[in-house]
Amino acid sequence: MIPVAFDYQRASSVEGALEALAEHGDEAKLMAGGHSLLPMMKLRLAYPSVIVDIGRLEDLSYVRDAGDHLAIGALTRHRDVETASLIAEHAPLLATATANVGDPQVRHRGTIGGSIAHADAAADTPSALLAHGGSVVVRAAGGGERVVDATDLFTGFLESALEEGEMITEVRIPKATGMGWGFEKFNRRAQDWAIVGVSAQRANGSARVALVNMGPTPLRASEVENALAQGANATEAAEYAADGTAPSSDLNASVEYRKHLARVLVKRALMAAGF
Ligand SMILES: Cc1cc2nc3c(=O)[nH]c(=O)nc-3n(C[C@H](O)[C@H](O)[C@H](O)COP(=O)(O)OP(=O)(O)OC[C@H]3O[C@@H](n4cnc5c(N)ncnc54)[C@H](O)[C@@H]3O)c2cc1C
Structure with a gap:
């Protein structure tokens, strides 16, 4: 059209x-x-x-070491996130999730800021942002600036906490070197959107686990995280993967199939993360 x-x-x-x-x-x-x-x-x-x-604002295309976190300009293309050595070293989960976005053409045009602002529950990057415990820097005209934690960012179907007139200028990812992580994406054809996906990041015995396409927003698998914090292993914790989710049914998968996939993929991601 x-x-x-x-x-x-x-x-x-x-x-x-x-x-x-x-x-x-x-x-x-x-x-x-x-x-x-x-x-x-x-x-x-x-x-x-x-x-x-804003596609030619080169000032917003960068990956920088900012001490305890990586600072990634909002206009950084997926391909540059996927291949940045700093991201490979300190945030391999984000690098892998980004490498799974669409095809090379999509990754050479699409940006990390655009993907996160779009707030699509089926997108890969927001799940990595959630699992890393990242945040975004948001600016408005007149100099206003605030930092929004990923957990507070995704508010509804294709809706975010960004207010009218606001723009994401930077994405912040805490460094995760040495900790386990896992990424799983189930689709029928390589390069398709996820039918269900999982990003998991381990941190000192607990984990942040985020789900793709298991509700109207990118979301954390809170019950899985709670189970891990109480000592459950990967198999036990993964049983909670569909709790608190609200996946939809479509041509690719029924609600029940998505819930089944979530349990299977969370288990795999947790095992890859070292649980
Ligand atoms: C064929 C195809 C396959 C794809 N497959 C996948 C996939 O498998 N996985 C996946 O995760 N994604 C996939 N995508 C989406 C792709 O990752 C997009 O690039 C991304 O979702 C949006 O990024 P963009 O830079 O193109 O944003 P745009 O399309 O330019 O913008 C998207 C939205 O965000 C807003 N916006 C953009 N930048 C900012 C900013 N800095 N601050 C505030 N608001 C902003 C815009 O106003 C708009 O509302 C696919 C896209 C296509 C076309």
Whole structure:
């Protein structure tokens, strides 16, 4: 389908993008890689009257060592996350999850900030962000800046805690060197979206475990985490993988099949993480 007509503005700075957002309010949408926004517009699920293109803000494309965490610019392409040596060293779960996003074309255009802002329950990157215990830096026009923890970020179906006029400028991932991790993605064909996926990150006997496509938002498998904290092994803890989830049924999988997959994949991810 053809999107509704829109005005196009290319931002040459973060400040310029934020001013455009402030000027046009909820009529405007940022476009980073455009790999989720444009399909939504073609389906007429999104119909902004102004597109603010931030895709060439090179200032927001970086991976930096920031002491106890990695700082990743929001415009960093999936491919650059996948291949960055700092991320391979300190956040291999994120590198692996990102390497599983779509195909090379998608990974060369799509951005980490766009993926997280889009807040799709079926996406891989948000699950890694949750499992790492990461956060995002959010800015608004006039200098306002805040840090939002991943746990507070995903609020509803394709909805996040970002407010009107706000933009993610940086993603922060605590360093996880030396700790176990596991990533599982079940799909029918390589490069497809996950039917169900799991990101697990071990930290001193406990773990953060996040699920893909098991509800309207990217979510933590809290009951699995609680079981591990109380001493359960991978097999025992994985039995709780579907507790508190609300997966939907579609052409790929029924609700029951998704719950079954969650238990199987969580067990595999936990075993890979060293439980
Ligand atoms: C064929 C295909 C296959 C795919 N397969 C997968 C997959 O297997 N796994 C997966 O996880 N993803 C997949 N994707 C999605 C892909 O990862 C997208 O790149 C990503 O979801 C969105 O990133 P983007 O930079 O393209 O964002 P855009 O499409 O430009 O933007 C997405 C949304 O985020 C907003 N936004 C963008 N940047 C910011 C920012 N910095 N601050 C605030 N809001 C912002 C936009 O306004 C828009 O609402 C696939 C996409 C395609 C087209």
